[in-house]
Amino acid sequence: MYESFFQEEFSSTIDAMGEVLNRAVQALIQQGCIPADREPCARLCLEEALVNAVEHGNLADPVRKVRVELASDDEGCRIRVYDEGNGFHPDKVKDPDPEQLGGRGICLIRHYMTDVEYLAEKHCLQMTLPCMPVE
C-alpha cells in the first residue's frame, strides 16, 4: 500500500517547475527513497517528467496546472506527474537517432525507472523509482 508523502501543484512555467523539482528531490531524500549519490538520477527523471508535462502536455500554458505526487511502499517510490494535455504512450516513443536533437527524456526515464506508463484516465505519467536503500 503506497503512502503519500509529497504533493504539489504549479502553473506550467519552467521557473515554477524548478522550485517544485527541488522540493520533490528533497522529499525523496528525507523519505529515504534514494541515497545521496543517486540523487542526480532521481532528479534527472523527475525533471524530464515535469518538463514533459509543462512543455508537451500543457504546451507551456501557465493557466494549465501540473501536479506531482510522491508515494512510497517497501518496493520503491511511485511518482505521478499529472498534466492537462492529451497524453502519450511512453512505450511508443522510440529511442532517438544519435543526430536527432530531442526526444531523449523518456529514454532516460525508462532506463532509471520501472513501470513507466501514462494513465490516460488520470492524465498522469506514472513511474516507480525502485527501492535504493541508504547504506
Next chain:
Amino acid sequence: MSGSKEPLLDFEVIGRVTLATIRASSVLSASNVADFGVELLDYIDAHPGLALVINFENVDYLSSSVLTELLRVNKKINEVKGRLHLCAVSKTIREIFSITNLDRVFILHEDGREAGVRRMERSLDIAASEAAWEEPKSS
C-alpha cells in the same frame, strides 16, 4: 546572449585550445539551458575553427534539454570546422550519454581540465599530421 545576465561559462584560451568551464550544475537547469546553448553558439560563431573543450567539473547531472543544446553546439562546431571535446565527465554523466547513444557522437574524457586540454592538443597534432600526408590535389 541577452545583455546584463551573468555568463554561465568561463572561457579560457590555453594555447590552441579554448576551455569552457560550466560554472555550476544550476547553469544547466531547465530555466538556464537555452542561454547556455546560446552562449556557446555565440562564442563559436566568433571563433571559426575553434578547438573547444567543455569542462564539466562543476556538473553532477544533466537533462535531455542539455543534450539537445550540446548537439546544436556540436553541429555548429562541425560547420565551422572546429573540434569539440568534453572533459571532467563524471560516471553519472557518462552513463547519461551512453543511455542515449550520444557517447558515439561526443568525445568524452573523465580527466580534469589540464588533461582535457592536453588531449585536445594531441588531437590537433594528429589531425595536422594526417593532413600533411594527404595526397596533393592535381591542379
